[in-house]
Amino acid sequence: MQLARNANYQDIVATVGAVAIHAIVLLFLLLNLNITTSASRPERAEIEPIPAEVVDEVAIREELERLAAEERRRQREETERQARLARAEREARVAEERRQAEIRRQQQEEARREAAEEARQRVAEEDAKRQAIAEEARQRAAAEAKREAAEEARQRAVETRRQAEVEAKREAAEAVRRQAELEAKRETAEAAKRQATEQAKREAAEEARRQAAVEAKREAATEVRRQAAIEAKREAAIEAKREAAEEARQ
Known part of the structure; x- marks a missing residue:
């Protein structure tokens, strides 16, 4: 754009200069015409030369024709130069549009790459969360298994102590051995049934x-x-909308 403005300014200056030169030449020819006319008047009585007006008019006409031809040539060259400038401006505009299109394409490619990276990171984060949840569940299950094993061991110890006490009482009370034995068997059966019920409940839970x-x-x-x-x-x-918008702009 700056180049075009400079060229237009130079064209204006050149045009004004050409008009000024033409005006000076025309004024000079007119002065010559007046001087020649004044100098030739006393001699008309003796001879009849070619009138100076005719000579000057022919010279003026030839000069004007030459100036007109020169002006046409200059205008033709100016037209060609303007056409070259316009063509160069169009080519520059096309190049700029291509550059902007390439910038937009690169920006879109970068946006797609960033979106893909964000999606990958989200998937990785979700996978890490799932693994953490699974690990936490495994640890809870292991802790629960340990607790249940400890509880069963404690109950077995309690039962062992109880049975020892029963056996001691049985040995101490030999007189009531049979009754105590029957009672012990009944209690043992009841305890076994209770343990089986509790075990079934635990397994079901x-x-x-x-x-x-x-x-x-x-x-x-x-x-x-x-x-x-x-x-x-x-x-x-989103991609389909973007492509549709891109096609609409094109």
Whole structure:
């Protein structure tokens, strides 16, 4: 644009200079015409030369024709120069548009790369969370198993002590051995039945916890897949809108 303004300014200066030169030449020719006319008047009585007006008019006409031809040539050259300037400006504009398009393409590519990186990081974070949850569940299960094992050991110790006390009482009360033996058998059977019932309850509770943990893991995995599918659809819709907008601009 600055180049075009400088060229226009130079054209104006050149045009004004050419007009001024033409005006000076025309004024000079007119002065010559007046001087020649004044000097030739006393001699008309003797001879009849070619009138100076005719000579000067021919010279003026030839000069004007030459100036007109020169002006046409200059205008033709000016037109060609303006055409070259316009062509150069168009080429510069096309180059700038291409450069801007390349910048936009690079920006879009960078945005897509960043979006992909963010998606990858989100997936990695979700995977880390899932692994942390699974590890926490495993640790809780291990702690629960240890607690239950300790509880069973304690109960066995209690039962061992109780049976020892019963045996001691049985040995101390030999007189009532049979009655004590029957009572001990009854108590032993009752204790076994109670232990079996408690064991069945514990196993049922453990199985229920295990099933709940498995179901929770399955639901978590299903939710992760569903969220990933929703995210993929959303990104595909955004990409489709962007491409449609890009095609509309083109």
